Amino acid sequence: MRVLVAPDKFRGTLSAAQAAAAVATGWARSRPDDVVEQVPLADGGEGTVDALVAALGGERRRVRVAGPLGDPVEATFGLVHRAGGALGVVEMAEASGLALVSESRRDPLRASTRGTGDLILAATRAGASEVLVCIGGSATTDGGAGMAAALGIALLDAGGLPVRPGGEGLLDLARIDAGGLDRRVRRLRVQAACDVDNPLTGPHGAAYVFGPQKGASPQEVLLLDRALAHLAAVIHRDLGIDVRALPGAGAAGGLGAGLVAFLGARLRRGVEVVMDAVGLPARLERSDLVITGEGALDASSLRGKVPSGVLETARAAGVPVLVLCGRTDVRPEGVPVHTLVERFGVERAMSDARRALEDLAAEVAERLPSGG
Known part of the structure; x- marks a missing residue:
């Protein structure tokens, strides 16, 4: 048998x-x-790198990236060599996770996904032609803006300067210039393993549902929801992509929306992505x-x-x-x-x-x- x-x-x-x-x-x-x-196997959350590396005979690589509040952290990504190009596996919680920030230091207005962008870039430089990004467990509510900045996309204020890191900085966003996106990332195929279907904003959105567990006060939840709505409007105007009603856009503090808008990612149920892989x-x-x-x-x-x-x-x-x-x-x-x-x-x-x-x-x- x-x-x-x-x-x-x-x-x-x-x-x-x-x-x-x-x-x-x-x-x-x-x-x-x-x-x-x-x-x-794994469901696209914690343990996905380990499961895929073990199942497919890949390797784990460690790199230093920006943590949620800008402090350097050591993070791991997986690299699986296969016919047709290598697969990179990134768990955003490794770089931008809530577990990386002590309760006393949690800052939902300033926390950034820049480190997740660092991990994606590291996987690409290691030879990945496709990246699976496992999203969940985040400390952030920045709509993936930090990730985008790490990959070369400019999010600029009215004076032409980069907006401040974190969700609060999105209120100053005047325009998005994707011209500087890393050329290797432009060719990258991206899938996002996502196990929630929350929209980006509103009562079921990223700020309202997940903000409090990241330390956001009721007033900060309102601010972050407004900031994400503004980000979505600028994305729609400058990139021609509408993430406002997209199921899963609110995952990981809006990283779901950012992956779709900035990297053309496909959002899928985590366990389905892993089973296919x-x-x-x-x-x-x-x-x-x-x-x-x-x-x-x-x-x-x-x-x-x-x-x-x-x-x-x-x-x-x-x-x-x-x-x-x-x-x-x-x-x-x-x-x-x-x-x-x-x-x-x-x-x-x-x-x-x-x-x-x-x-x-x-x-x-x-x-x-x-x-x-």
Whole structure:
């Protein structure tokens, strides 16, 4: 039997690659004649670089970039060499993430995505002809203006000077000049992995929904929403692109809008981008069983996360699915779910997750009929 092992990370205990290896090891213990293929996955958020590098045999590279408030930070991007050109994988949270700024230093009016632009440029200089930008977990609400500036696009005030970094500076924006966009970036194909469909502005937009968690006061939320609306109007006038009602434009403080407007990016559901990148449908075609899972299987797992993506794709291919996870409070209809907590208890599930997952996989494999 051919078994495809395609989990997400078990947050706090195992990366997706470690989880896949543990399942494969345990499975082989009970069914050594099965052919087991490992393909760690991610949903386009944290862990996507690691998952794609592990699944596709790429490499991680570290560079120094501008952090959300301008301080230098060390950030990682992935580079996967493949036929037709290398793929760069950028997690914007590495450069512009909220986790990089202590709570006492959070400044939603000034935080900038410049470091994300630095990462995209680094991936391009390393040879990437396509870049996947994973957007989420941001400290910023600048509509991708900082990213654009890092890539050579001029966002100018009425006096012809660059506007100040951050969302507040957008209120001074008078015109956008894209003539200086780096020539390598002009040829770049860009996809954005995005798991929210919020518009750029308004009550469901970037400032109103996500601004408070970045430290914005009610007054600052109003200011940032007005600044993003002004950015969208100038983009429409100067670049001829309308991002005002675009689903997903409000992701990561409006970075979704910026990627579309400045780089011609395509916004897609994160797990779909990752599954396409690793060729999951083709891998399923040659599999008899697929095993997926993550640390906590809950209602959100069935809405745009790795387990739901694998379930949908496997059902379309007619391949049965098993779920191995840390714990669960949902059970998809017709899908066996086995959990570390139910089998071994919370303490071992957290402190000895790798070996516990190996043992669980071995037990599940042993109970399968010998024919598959």
